[in-house]
Amino acid sequence: MKRYELIVIGAGPSGLSAAIEAAEAGMQVVVFDENGRPGGQLFKQIHKFFGSKEHQAKVRGVRIGENLLAKAKDLGIHVILDATVLGIYKNKEVSVLIEDEVQNYKADAVIIATGAAENMIPFKGWDLPGVMGAGAAQTMMNIQGIRPGGKILMVGSGNVGLVVSFQLLQAGCEVAAIIDAAPRVGGYGVHASKVTRTGIPLYTSYTVIEAKGVDSVESAVIARVDECFQPIPGTEIELGVDTICIAVGLSPMSQLADNAGCQMEFAPGKGGNVPVLSETGETSIANVYCAGDVAGIEEASSAMIQGKIAAAAIARDLGYIDDIEFAEKKTAYAESLSKIRAGMFAPGNKGKVFEKTDEGFTISDSLLTKGYLSESELSAFPALDASGGTHIVIECTQNIPCDPCQDVCPAGCIIVGNTITQIPKLDKDKKCSGCGLCVGVCSGQAIFLVNDQYEDGYGTVGLPYEFLPLPAKGDVGKALDRSGAPVCDATVVEVRTNKAMDKTAMLVMKVPVDQLSSARFFKAAEGGN
Amino acid sequence: MSQIIVRTKTSEPFVPLPDDDLIICRCEEITKGEIRKAIHEGMRTLNEVKRYLRAGMGLCQGQTCQRLVLNIISSELKIPGGELGRITGRMPVRPAVMEAVGKSTEHSEGVERYDR
Amino acid sequence: MRIVAHPIIEDYQKGPLVQFLYNGETVEGHAGESIAAALRAMGVRIHRYTTKQHKPRGVFCAIGRCTDCVMVVNGVSNVRTCITPLEAGMTVQTQFGLKAGDGK
Numbered sequence: 001m002k003r004y005e006l007i008v009i010g011a012g013p014s015g016l017s018a019a020i021e022a023a024e025a026g027m028q029v030v031v032f033d034e035n036g037r038p039g040g041q042l043f044k045q046i047h048k049f050f051g052s053k054e055h056q057a058k059v060r061g062v063r064i065g066e067n068l069l070a071k072a073k074d075l076g077i078h079v080i081l082d083a084t085v086l087g088i089y090k091n092k093e094v095s096v097l098i099e100d101e102v103q104n105y106k107a108d109a110v111i112i113a114t115g116a117a118e119n120m121i122p123f124k125g126w127d128l129p130g131v132m133g134a135g136a137a138q139t140m141m142n143i144q145g146i147r148p149g150g151k152i153l154m155v156g157s158g159n160v161g162l163v164v165s166f167q168l169l170q171a172g173c174e175v176a177a178i179i180d181a182a183p184r185v186g187g188y189g190v191h192a193s194k195v196t197r198t199g200i201p202l203y204t205s206y207t208v209i210e211a212k213g214v215d216s217v218e219s220a221v222i223a224r225v226d227e228c229f230q231p232i233p234g235t236e237i238e239l240g241v242d243t244i245c246i247a248v249g250l251s252p253m254s255q256l257a258d259n260a261g262c263q264m265e266f267a268p269g270k271g272g273n274v275p276v277l278s279e280t281g282e283t284s285i286a287n288v289y290c291a292g293d294v295a296g297i298e299e300a301s302s303a304m305i306q307g308k309i310a311a312a313a314i315a316r317d318l319g320y321i322d323d324i325e326f327a328e329k330k331t332a333y334a335e336s337l338s339k340i341r342a343g344m345f346a347p348g349n350k351g352k353v354f355e356k357t358d359e360g361f362t363i364s365d366s367l368l369t370k371g372y373l374s375e376s377e378l379s380a381f382p383a384l385d386a387s388g389g390t391h392i393v394i395e396c397t398q399n400i401p402c403d404p405c406q407d408v409c410p411a412g413c414i415i416v417g418n419t420i421t422q423i424p425k426l427d428k429d430k431k432c433s434g435c436g437l438c439v440g441v442c443s444g445q446a447i448f449l450v451n452d453q454y455e456d457g458y459g460t461v462g463l464p465y466e467f468l469p470l471p472a473k474g475d476v477g478k479a480l481d482r483s484g485a486p487v488c489d490a491t492v493v494e495v496r497t498n499k500a501m502d503k504t505a506m507l508v509m510k511v512p513v514d515q516l517s518s519a520r521f522f523k524a525a526e527g528g529n
Numbered sequence: 530m531s532q533i534i535v536r537t538k539t540s541e542p543f544v545p546l547p548d549d550d551l552i553i554c555r556c557e558e559i560t561k562g563e564i565r566k567a568i569h570e571g572m573r574t575l576n577e578v579k580r581y582l583r584a585g586m587g588l589c590q591g592q593t594c595q596r597l598v599l600n601i602i603s604s605e606l607k608i609p610g611g612e613l614g615r616i617t618g619r620m621p622v623r624p625a626v627m628e629a630v631g632k633s634t635e636h637s638e639g640v641e642r643y644d645r
Numbered sequence: 646m647r648i649v650a651h652p653i654i655e656d657y658q659k660g661p662l663v664q665f666l667y668n669g670e671t672v673e674g675h676a677g678e679s680i681a682a683a684l685r686a687m688g689v690r691i692h693r694y695t696t697k698q699h700k701p702r703g704v705f706c707a708i709g710r711c712t713d714c715v716m717v718v719n720g721v722s723n724v725r726t727c728i729t730p731l732e733a734g735m736t737v738q739t740q741f742g743l744k745a746g747d748g749k
Contacts, residue, residue, distance in 0.1 A: 097629055122552065503652060
């Protein structure tokens with residue numbers, strides 16, 4: 001039997017953060033992960049995260065994963081891969097299947113950070129090859145480099161459904177539609193806007209009723225639902241798709257905690273069966289902790305902090321840090337956690353419908369039901385500058401915990417304030433230099449650089465662009481509006497990239513001045529690049 | 530979870546539904562109709578349905594269907610999902626070759642579970 | 646179906662192209678990628694046929710949790726192909742019920 005001071009189960013964001021915190025305190029740590037690669041689901045998160053600097057906002061999940069791994073390596077943490085934990089027994093004995101052998105380990109403390117599994121909805125034909133979890137599609141394209149399909153229907157408009165739809169486009173797939181049985185878009189408005197402006201239709205109050213096909217999916221039948229979520233006969237639409245992705249939420253993988261004998265509870269707000277935890281994440285069994293999605297579905301940023309809190313508590317119990325140091329750490333982590341858990345989409349606000357922002361602005365109905373802002377509703381928001389010349393337009397209209405735009409502006413034009421869920425405002429006394437950094441770093445891709453004095457009758461719109469082939473100066477095509485409908489001809493006049501924007505380009509297109517407030521995406525002409 | 534589940538309550542007669550042939554447990558190929566029937570035959574909790582039909586006993590151990598079975602029981606019996614228990618998490622909680630599990634003998638203090 | 650160029654991901658860190666046997670036929674995939682990925686790149690979507698209803702199944706969760714993508718690999722049944730790395734010379738067979746076969 002091998003002994004460690006701390007066994008961490010799961011090398012995802014939470015588990016790795018916990019292991020790092022514990023190793024830094026001087027503890028001897030081992031991390032088990034059943035996968036061949038560490039990092040959990042972080043490496044398929046190729047989008048930029050929300051939050052503040054302390055939460056690594058505007059950094060892509062994959063880079064956060066790389067940093068965590070590098071740190072774990074520096075600290076000499078044993079990360080054992082292809083190691084499946086099968087059970088936890090009395091006295092914190094842990095059985096691990098490594099290759100074809102069950103090995104037993106023992107520790108003073110255990111952190112269970114096993115994450116979550118995707119929820120599914122059953123419908124006719126849902127067992128056909130080609131129906132898969134949205135996370136499965138993400139793994140195939142972002143980890144394995146394989147397109148899951150050619151043309152895809154996305155079921156679910158939560159953040160997973162929206163983000164994965166965008167990533168499917170980046171991988172070169174076509175997305176036929178995003179549907180949601182709820183009457184409103186589930187995820188962040190900015191994530192929805194990012195996909196709708198490319199022309200993907202988003203249907204709220206629609207569900208999938210059948211996957212058709214002989215050996216694999218050949219089409220999908222969707223239908224509108226009534227208030228009781230029952231399909232309305234006669235509203236069926238058949239979409240020619242070869243893949244159906246399901247993104248209807250996640251459930252904690254808490255079986256190990258249950259097996260260990262931890263007291264469990266059924267908490268729909270946390271995604272299902274979860275262990276009952278103290279504020280540091282300790283279960284009903286002393287020195288057995290849970291952190292991350294297994295403790296309740298949230299996202300990677302909070303999972304990382306939860307891991308650190310659990311590890312700090314264990315370090316204190318085992319005498320590696322004193323009460324004072326622990327109290328300091330706990331306060332700092334709790335504060336960081338409450339910042340990222342704030343806003344309209346906070347874990348405690350699940351299912352709530354907001355009509356107004358904290359500031360009292362009316363939330364765009366178009367954004368909630370169709371996935372894009374209408375121009376008239378946008379005009380009520382403060383980040384519009386009607387002044388002439390180069391200026392930015394910030395289309396960030398919900399209270400989400402994110403503030404990199406404020407940090408990145410060299411001219412100090414953008415104000416979010418200390419409460420990072422505030423909707424960004426413009427400081428009218430400061431002059432935009434036109435650098436475009438905010439366009440490139442905004443994790444929600446919601447900032448546009450507008451110049452209404454480009455040349456006679458024409459202006460330019462600078463927009464974030466993350467697709468291939470990257471258009472070049474001189475390319476012609478159509479400008480699309482927020483709904484993805486073509487509004488006018490457009491010519492690319494500049495493509496700006498730099499290291500700070502980390503592969504997000506700012507594409508500047510020339511459009512007639514009367515389209516400056518509607519043109520939000522560029523689609524190259526067929527045949528051209 | 531409530532400790533008492535009323536079993537004497539006569540359930541309403543089983544009425545077939547058009548989507549009864551829908552697969553719910555993908556591993557063991559158990560349909561919605563079979564699960565509904567089992568409920569009308571007296572199964573009341575997730576564990577009971579599991580033992581009766583093997584729904585959730587396949588390779589994935591209920592990873593996909595646990596929630597779906599719960600929803601079916603909940604809507605058939607009109608009992609909130611939180612009162613229907615859960616599939617007991619047992620060693621091995623993840624798929625494992627039984628030969629490997631069987632060979633495992635090295636326990637200094639014996640395999641002993643926490644009191645439940 | 647392979648992604649040749651991606652706007653964000655520079656390198657999928659694939660191993661060299663190796664040969665393996667798929668239902669008796671010599672085919673190619675990258676060492677270290679999942680067997681499921683190599684098969685999808687070839688256009689294969691059916692990994693197995695179920696025991697009772699003999700229905701086709703393929704990749705469903707892609708992270709080893711749902712066990713729908715199991716196949717017979719090197720003669721061993723129920724191998725989760727989405728998390729099993731491809732190796733040169735592997736034999737991969739469609740699984741019928743619990744074993745390899747021609748489906749009859």
